[in-house]
Amino acid sequence: MIEAPDLSLAALAPLLFVFGAACLGVLVEAFGPRERRHAVQVTLALVGTLGGLVTSLLLAGEREVTAAGALAVDGPAVFLQATITGLGALAILLFAERSLDPARSAFVAAAAVPVGSPRDRELMTAPRVQTEVYPLATFAIGGMMLFVAANDLLIMFVALEVLSLPLYLISGLARRRRLLSQEAAVKYFLLGAFASAFFLYGLALVYGATGSIGLADIRAATTESGSDVLLVLGLALLIVGLMFKASVAPFHAWTPDVYQGAPTPVTAFMAACTKVAAFGAILRLLYVAFGTSEWTWRPLVYGIAIISMVVGAVLALTQTDLKRMLAYSSIAHAGFLLTGVIGLSPDGGGSGLAATMFYLLAYGLTTVGAFAVLTLVRDGDGEASHLSQWAGLARRSPLTAAVMALFLLALAGIPLTSGFTGKFAVFRAAIEDGAWPLVVVAVLASAVAAFFYLRVIVLMYFSEPAEDGPTVAVPGLPTTIVLAVTVTATLVLGIAPGAVLDIAEQAAIFVG
Amino acid sequence: MDTVAADGLLAWSWLLIALPLAGAAVLLLGGRRTDRWGHLLGTGTVVTAFVLGLLCTLQLADAGGRPVSVELWTFIETGSLDVPVGLLFDPLSAVFVLLxxxxxxxxxxxxIGYMAHDPRRRRFFAYLNLFVAAMLLLVLGDNFVVLYVGWEGVGLASYLLIAFWHERPAAATAAKKAFIMNRVGDVGLALAIFLMFAQLGTVTYDGVFGSVGALAGGTVTAIGLLLLLGACGKSGQFPLQAWLPDAMEGPTPVSALIHAATMVTAGVYLIARSAPIYDETPTARAVVLAVGAITLLIGAIVGCAQDDIKKVLAYSTVSQIGYMFLAVGLGPAGYVAGLAHLLTHGFFKAGLFLGAGSVMHAMxxxxxxxxxGGLASRMRITFVTFGLGYLALIGFPFLSGFYTKDAIIEAAFDxxxxxxxxxxxxxxxxxxxxAFYMTRLMLMTFFGRPRWDEGVHPHESPSVMTAPMVLLALGSVLAGxxxxxxxxxxxxxxxVFGRPEAAEHVVAPLVVSALVTVVMLLGVASAWMFVGRREVPVTAPARVSPVVLAARRALYADTVNESLFMRPGQWLTRALVFLDNRGVDGAVNGLAAALGGSSSRLGRTQTGFVRSYALGMLGGAVVVAGALLAVTAG
Amino acid sequence: MTLTHYLVLAAILFTIGAVGVLVRRNAIVVFMCIELMLNSVNLTLVTFARAGGTLDGQVMAFFVMVVAAAEVVVGLAIIMSIYRTRRSASVDDANLLKY
Amino acid sequence: MNDVVIGTGEAVVFWILGPLALAGALGMVLSRNAVHSALWLINTMLALGVFYVVQEAPFLGAVQIIVYTGAIMILFLFVLMLVGRDTSDSVVETLRGQRVAAILLGIGFAGLVGAGIARATRDLPVAGLDAVQGGDTSNIEAIAQLLFTRYLLAFEVTSALLITAAVGAMVLAHIEREPGTRRTQKELSRARFLTDRPQTLPGPGVHARANSVAAPALLPDGRPAEDSFATGIDPQEVDQMPRPTGRAQLGSPDAALGTLDPAPLDGGRQP
Structure with missing residues (x-):
């Protein structure tokens, strides 16, 4: 007789909401009338993500392990799930924007039609859209939520795939520059599959070493027997897999290419949500499973953080494409986030966890906003992301330039923006843990990084606009909402972040 | 330092910051609609702020100067971290607010007059307002984080204003240079703040100064040196002085306000504010002294060789701020002297820059x-106000520079x-x-035969420009x-600083004053001998020989003068100018080039080939596995 | 003959797969190399399951197969769509995005 | 924990199939033709399937052979055939140092991981699975029990993965027709008989060396036959058999046709 495991439906509610919406979306895709599909899909996806947001907020304070030990519902999980669903809803809004582009959407009308064929040109400005992106994105959001709450390595792996597969697909669905978009998809896919093979091998080795894949069991095994070779090798390979998703150097190479090639709303989605999910998993793995053998991985993370900050900041200096520049900046930010990871101490003390979670929220909001602005500036060929096209933008559209400047300042970590608060928090956490040299490098790297962010601002404000420069489209309602939310959040988290920091600090206890 | 909560007008002192900030916001977001009255709004907010500041100061004076704190809101408050945002209105900040x-x-x-014909006047006033707001935040904050916020803000505003005429490549380059060198300083300040956090768990002035004595000496010295690095960046002190003269590419009112009177003195403010820290660490104080002394000499020497009127004034600023650093580096004996010089310098240097602007406007x-040359008769008001500023700067007896500079020199001897x-x-x-370079400047500008370019018809500036110059000239005369x-x-x-014990004068003040005056007169005289008596060549002599030839025909004393003082002086000057251009600029440009170079070299690893990326990942995996194994095994 | 033999064989297969990803240009073959890596993981899992006396390893291997199947479908669809445009399945030809 | 002794039979199986599996892996990486690679991989997978059976995992062994080898690899082959079988890689490595670096890193990785595993598991006790399966509970039952208790959540979530895969394949492969554009068989044949050419369209020409639908048929003079252009796909350039040139070959059959001039390949339809 098989005993059914206990499933706490309350604890699973956010996941059920999101996955339910996604499944419904697939059904709508199959049976819904075409002309109504877009509206219905957008509504469904928004209801799903916002429902997930609300239910996860209702779960605040919950601490339990459910589904036969596979799922941990604790402070960090709930905080990050709420972050992911919130950012996901914003990304969905960006997906839904249809009034910017004369081609009607950022997404392709029919992905199966070969690029450049007569039918493809015909469909360029067709009102129809590949509406499957909404359920796919919702599935990805569900996977991310599961990723940060995974309490064993298998769930973590399955969640990794659930979040990755839809991303591979939707990053290839741009309406314009389809060749680049498809190239991004194929690169992301091949490298992602490569990385998940490493993760899997790590999982197998850890299983071999401890006989279990539950994070708590691993922790018990490491405490008991110290770190044997199998366990260490397994940890190394798991780190490779996770760092890839978090786009940390030296596993970052896909980031610029994919960010540039993917449709901009998808880039925003990946930059914000995937980062949150990946770091959620990194934190959980390193602290719940390997917290007691902290001394083994600490030097490594230390080094990786430095490499990532330096590589990201230095490489971004010479970029000429704004999307690509933001991609490199996301690599640098991954390094800053790792600084916060260093600032955790094994007993759960230290402010690193809270700081990292706050940073993720702040960075996610800012980066979604920045990409949203990017979709507004267009020329005849779609988005005008080349830096030279942004020259003198302030003259054309002062408001757009001001909003972009705010986001760039926040990314640079200038005071009174959320970026400053976040950096401040993670650096402080690292210093408390004695990681002085790391913070020195981080401060230097952010000084370098500030240069390329400010360069864009200078370009917008101090250059003569080009003769046949891009136009600034008037955003439709969805993008307007996104911009309003992100601008407000960037300012509020910069000026009065106390409440949110407080919440993060209260949430910062893993269940064991 | 015990503070009382604010009441009365002082409770509204946050308006000091909010007013100009609101002005900047309206002007920046309002767009062209505000073009017609934008400059008036911008001016109005600052004038109102001045009145408010004055009233606040009077109230403070009534209360006997007890520092007043204004709680605004709590920036960050969690279990382990508490950063309140508050203002501190004490005599020190009051002085700065008024300045x-x-x-x-x-x-x-x-x-209003100077930028009347610039199409982007509104934007200019917006930036100026932004600057004033940030600077006020800097001096009014009650903790280091708020100070840092203001610090970054003034840096940003300064950067925007230097690059205001960005269509000139020199302006763009200068802005970039200022930015990079300021960042170097900012890193120091940021690290100092983090260090305080790590060691003391607080960043409020109260908290830090209250517990700094309990720290290990090395830590305090480190904090002091890092703060000094920040101060050097912002104030254009050795070795980060090179950006300040270049910053003169900005519009002249900017040079007057930011790069002479206020922002560049932020470093002095920082060190004076952190007096309790420096009191604990003689080592850091000695470094402050050294920095001040080196800078004041470098600035003065290089100033002698410049032909650009604003550059001369800029090097003079570098040099005068060196005096202030020297003063505050002397510890309790020098704080007041340094700040007094800061204030008088604010008056006369701003006046001098405005005068220079007026001259440029005319030319x-x-x-x-x-x-x-020969402008004295054409521009009477400018000449007189500039002349008064000049006399005040060189320390002519009983003008303001005389009082404050002498005080610093006395304190040094003491x-x-x-x-x-x-x-x-x-x-x-x-x-x-x-005295030498300023006299040279006066002589070349206002005396002698006109050497104007064709088509230049000097005229006096409009009264909206001369009125401030007159007021500043009055200040230059009386402030001291x-x-x-x-x-x-x-x-x-x-x-703020407590009552210093009466100093024992090693050298009698009268003797110092007399000595300074004599040296000053010597400087004036030699400038007259080298510049005033001769025709000034319209192009700078490429080699020394024409000067030498001319000098040979003159008195024998000239030759002695020349070989004893002038030639070595010229060599020294040239060497310093060379160092300044090649050494520091070279370092800055070299750093930028190195970063850019490594960026494009590193960028080449991003080949676009999936297989290369996969190679990198496998390499990373090997390194990660190897590193972890090494850590475990070792 | 011990279980170590199986594990070492799996490690070698994994490495061969990884190297194959780096040296082969045909996207489908690259993908097959990744499949080889997954297979070697499965062998490791099954061996450890036997060694530890728990069935978890086998269940996980089962999951790996399911995930691999899903991945194959998505991956081959992506590769096909890029092939239809470029008439080439070589991963080296997809290098418009760089630097 | 009572150690299970590994029998001679298993050792024999290992030493026969192990090298075979290794050969399959190497063959996959080394063979230039993609189809051969796939066949080599199938070889390895079959060997691994046997290993599973030997290692007390009969269910997995079956799944490996039936699903992995039988279904997934056939999908690979299917796509390979679609892409065109003539896609053998050239032996020349275009990225400088890639091969050397790959091999060195491979040796490094295998050295680290392989040696590490070998050292760590030298005295690995073999508990065997007798305790959890065999006797009353078969392997399949035991797996099912775990699957629906301990791994229930993972099992459920996998469904999301499968839906994603199905939707993804549809998105990328399924070309939807606009409603109302579909013509019936009757309409189609009527339309055809109204044209000048009621017979079937030409297939790929005799000189073509590709069998992809994108490759047009070639007319005897080497021009592509416009009738054979596939709809919706731009025609591909077609490699042709080398055409005779020069005086020495004047006697060839081509000469009799009088088409010695090299015909334009694009047939005037160069995109």
Whole structure:
């Protein structure tokens, strides 16, 4: 007789909401009338993500392990799930924007039609859209939520795939520059599959070493027997897999290419949500499973953080494409986030966890906003992301330039923006843990990084606009909402972040 | 430092910051609609802020100067971290508030005229307002984080304003240079704040100064040195001085307000504010002294060789701020002297810059003094106000520079040891050099035969420009007397620095004054001999020989003069100018080039080939596995 | 003959797969190399399951197969769509995005 | 924990199939033709399937052979055939140092991981699975029990993965027709008989060396036959058999046709 495991439906509610919406979306895709599909899909996806947001907020304070030990519902999980669903809803809004582009959407009308064929040109400005992106994105959001709450390595792996597969697909669905978009998809896919093979091998080795894949069991095994070779090798390979998703150097190479090639709303989605999910998993793995053998991985993370900050900041200096520049900046930010990871101490003390979670929220909001602005500036060929096209933008559209400047300042970590608060928090956490040299490098790297962010601002404000420069489209309602939310959040988290920091600090206890 | 909560008007002191900030916001977001009245709004906010600041100061004076704190809101408050945002209105910040809003208001008024024909005048006023707001935040904050916020803000505003005429490549380059060198300083300040956090768990002035004594000496010294690095960046002190002269590419009112009177003195403010930290660490204080002494000499020497009227004034600023650093580096004995000099310098240097701006306005924006000359009769008001500022700067008896500079030199001698004499000597020497280059400037600009370019018809500036100049000239004349004799700054600042014990004068003050005056007169005389008596060549002599030839025909004394002082002087000057251009610029440009170079080299690894990326990942995996194994095994 | 033999064989297969990803240009073959890596993981899992006396390893291997199947479908669809445009399945030809 | 002794039979199986599996892996990486690679991989997978059976995982062994080898690899082959079988890689490595670096890193990785595993598991006790399966509970039952208790959540979530895969394949492969554009068989044949050419369209020409639908048929003079252009796909350039040139070959059959001039390949339809 098989005993059914206990499933706490309350604890699973956010996941059920999101996955339910996604499944419904697939059904709508199959049976819904075409002309109504877009509206219905957008509504469904928004209801799903916002429902997930609300239910996860209702779960605040919950601490339990459910589904036969596979799922941990604790402070960090709930905080990050709420972050992911919130950012996901914003990304969905960006997906839904249809009034910017004369081609009607950022997404392709029919992905199966070969690029450049007569039918493809015909469909360029067709009102129809590949509406499957909404359920796919919702599935990805569900996977991310599961990723940060995974309490064993298998769930973590399955969640990794659930979040990755839809991303591979939707990053290839741009309406314009389809060749680049498809190239991004194929690169992301091949490298992602490569990385998940490493993760899997790590999982197998850890299983071999401890006989279990539950994070708590691993922790018990490491405490008991110290770190044997199998366990260490397994940890190394798991780190490779996770760092890839978090786009940390030296596993970052896909980031610029994919960010540039993917449709901009998808880039925003990946930059914000995937980062949150990946770091959620990194934190959980390193602290719940390997917290007691902290001394083994600490030097490594230390080094990786430095490499990532330096590589990201230095490489971004010479970029000429704004999307690509933001991609490199996301690599640098991954390094800053790792600084916060260093600032955790094994007993759960230290402010690193809270700081990292706050940073993720702040960075996610800012980066979604920045990409949203990017979709507004267009020329005849779609988005005008080349830096030279942004020259003198302030003259054309002062408001757009001001909003972009705010986001760039926040990314640079200038005071009174959320970026400053976040950096401040993670650096402080690292210093408390004695990681002085790391913070020195981080401060230097952010000084370098500030240069390329400010360069864009200078370009917008101090250059003569080009003769046949891009136009600034008037955003439709969805993008307007996104911009309003992100601008407000960037300012509020910069000026009065106390409440949110407080919440993060209260949430910062893993269940064991 | 015990503070009381604010009441009355002081509770509204946050308006000081909010007013100009609101002005900037309206002007920036309002767009073209505000073009017609934008400059008036911008000026109005600062004038109002000045009035408010004055009233607040009076209330503070009534209360006997007890520091007043204004709680605004809590920036960060969690279990382990508590950063309240509050303002601290104490005598020290009051002094700065008055300087910033006072000089700021005058310069805003002046700019109405100066920028009248610039199509982007509204934007200019927006940036100026932004600057004033940030600067006020810097001096009014009650903890280091708020100070840092203001610090970044003034840096940003300064950057925007230097690059205001960005279509000139020189302006763009200068802005970039200023930005990079300021960042170097900012990194120091940021690290200092993090260090305080790590060691003390707080960043409020109260908290830090209260517990700094309990720290290990090395840590305090580190904090002091890091703060000094920040101060050097912002104030253009050695070795980060090179950006300041280049910053003169900005519009002249900017040079007057930001790069002479207020922002560049933020470093002095920082060190004065952190007095309790420096009191604990003689080592850091000695470094401050050294930095001040080196800078004041470098600035003075290089100033002698410049032909660009604004550059001369800029090097003079570098040099005068060196005096202030020297003063605050002397510890309790020097704080008041340094701050007094800061205030008087604010008046006369701003006046001098406005005068220079007026001259440039008249000469179609030319800056080369070799093409000026004979302007005294054409521009009476400018000449007189500039002349008064000049006299105040070189320390002419009973004008403001005389009082405050002498006080610094006295304080240096009062150290009583050998170093005291060295520092005093350096300061006196620099005073002579100051007299020399400023006299040279006066002679080349206002006296002699006109050497104007064709088509230049000098005329006096409109009264909206001359009025502020007159007011500043009045300040240059009176400020010293007022601050030292009539209403001693020392008394006013007692709540901040305490009452210094009466110094024992090693050298009698009268002797110092006499010595300084004599050296100053020597400087004036030699400038007259080298510049005033001869025709000024319109192009700078490529080699020394024409000067030498001309000198040979003159008196024998000239030759002695020349071979003893002038030639070595010229070599020294040239060497320094060379160092300044190649050494520091080279370092800055080299750093930028190195970063850019490594960026494009690293960028080449991003080949676009999936297989290369996969190779990198496998390599990373091997390294990660190897590193972890090594850590475990070792 | 011990279980170590199986594990070492799996490690070698994994490495061969990884190297194959780096040296082969045909996207489909690259993908097959990744499949080889997954297979070697499965062998490891099954061996450890036997060694530890728990069935978890086998269940996980089962999951790996399911995930691999899903991945194959998505991956081959992506590769096909890029092939239809470029008439080439070589991963080296997809290098418009760089630097 | 009572150690299970590994029998001679298993050792024999290992030493026969192990090298075979290794050969399959190497063959996959080394063979230039993609189809051969796939066949080599199938070889390895079959060997691994046997290993599973030997290692007390009969269910997995079956799944490996039936699903992995039988279904997934056939999908690979299917796509390979679609892409065109003539896609053998050239032996020349275009990225400088790639091969050397790959091999060195491979040796490094295998050295680290392989040696590490070998050292760590030298005295690995073999508990065997007798305790959890065998006797009353078969392997399949035991797996099912775990699957629906301990791994229930993972099992459920996998469904999301499968839906994603199905939707993804549809998105990328399924070309939807606009409603109302579909013509019936009757309409189609009527339309055809109204044209000048009621017979079937030409297939790929005799000189073509590709069998992809994108490759047009070639007319005898080497021009592509416009009738054979596939709809919706731009025609591909077609490699042709080398055409005779020069005086020495004047006697060839081509000469009799009088088409010695090299015909334009694009047939005037160069995109």
């Amino acid at each position: 910033i809003t006072g000089v700021g208001a005058l310069i805003h008024i002046y700019s 179609n924006d030319a800056v080369d003094m070799r093409r000026f 150290r009583g040891d050998g170093w005291g004499y060295v520092l005093g000597g350096v300061a006196i020497l620099a005073a002579g050099l100051t 007397y007022l601050l030292v004799v009539a209403f001693p700054l020392e008394e006013w600042l007692v709540p």
